[in-house]
Amino acid sequence: AQSVAQPEDQVNVAEGNPLTVKCTYSVSGNPYLFWYVQYPNRGLQFLLKYITGDNLVKGSYGFEAEFNKSQTSFHLKKPSALVSDSALYFCAVSYGNTGGFKTIFGAGTRLFVKA
Amino acid sequence: KAGVTQTPRYLIKTRGQQVTLSCSPISGHRSVSWYQQTPGQGLQFLFEYFSETQRNKGNFPGRFSGRQFSNSRSEMNVSTLELGDSALYLCASSLSRSYEQYFGPGTRLTVT
Numbered sequence: 001a002q003s004v005a006q007p008e009d010q011v012n013v014a015e016g017n018p019l020t021v022k023c024t025y026s027v028s029g030n031p032y033l034f035w036y037v038q039y040p041n042r043g044l045q046f047l048l049k050y051i052t053g054d055n056l057v058k059g060s061y062g063f064e065a066e067f068n069k070s071q072t073s074f075h076l077k078k079p080s081a082l083v084s085d086s087a088l089y090f091c092a093v094s095y096g097n098t099g100g101f102k103t104i105f106g107a108g109t110r111l112f113v114k115a
Numbered sequence: 116k117a118g119v120t121q122t123p124r125y126l127i128k129t130r131g132q133q134v135t136l137s138c139s140p141i142s143g144h145r146s147v148s149w150y151q152q153t154p155g156q157g158l159q160f161l162f163e164y165f166s167e168t169q170r171n172k173g174n175f176p177g178r179f180s181g182r183q184f185s186n187s188r189s190e191m192n193v194s195t196l197e198l199g200d201s202a203l204y205l206c207a208s209s210l211s212r213s214y215e216q217y218f219g220p221g222t223r224l225t226v227t
Contacts, residue, residue: 032213043119044205046215090158094213100170103148103216105158 002027004093006106013081014114021076021109023091033074034092035065038108044090050074061085081113117141119219121206127225133194136222140187140208147189148216149181152203161204164189193224201226 004025013019025031035047048059055067065076074091091106120139128134140147149161160173164183181191187208193200203223207216 034215036218043220044207044218046217049215051213096171100163100165102160102163102171102173104160105150107157 138206
């Protein structure tokens with residue numbers, strides 16, 4: 001079965017330190033990979049995506065993610081965390097074909113950035 | 116551009132009733148997907164519509180159905196509501212699979 005795993009329910013980092021939020025997936029074919037963020041009382045917002053090409057993709061708010069095909073991982077990173085980065089982060093994988101697609105989400109990782 | 120809008124934002128229904136939720140995608144987006152978000156199950160894919168056709172469906176019972184109109188607006192219907200249907204229902208639109216999805220604020224459904 002197709003699945004997306006975010007192994008950490010919560011990640012705690014100090015402001016100014018680098019952060020990593022992990023994501024691995026088990027999806028056949030060549031899935032498209034996404035990261036979304038959900039702030040309290042706000043909808044999900046797109047951060048970045050990997051479709052093809054360079055394994056390191058850059059997105060909004062200074063976030064980047066590294067795609068590793070052999071490890072089927074797509075970890076989210078940021079060199080220097082901000083308190084305002086505290087939110088719920090979702091990894092998502094889209095798969096399918098021209099006939100339609102499905103998107104499955106990981107369970108989410110809550111990021112706490114401490115001042 | 117206006118974002119994805121969903122109506123109503125909040126809804127309280129009784130077990131056994133039915134409910135219809137509405138979603139208006141971003142102008143030009145023809146793909147609309149629906150998700151159920153609960154604390155226990157996270158975000159679960161319900162279905163995806165493109166040009167009025169349901170192209171994919173998640174693992175939900177037949178009580179969950181939807182449709183898309185020619186202007187890409189979509190509705191989701193849940194019949195014979197159960198307590199477990201209480202959730203935040205999110206609608207998302209996109210240009211296609213390779214593009215990111217834009218999410219609406221959701222409809223919070225409470226079944227009593």
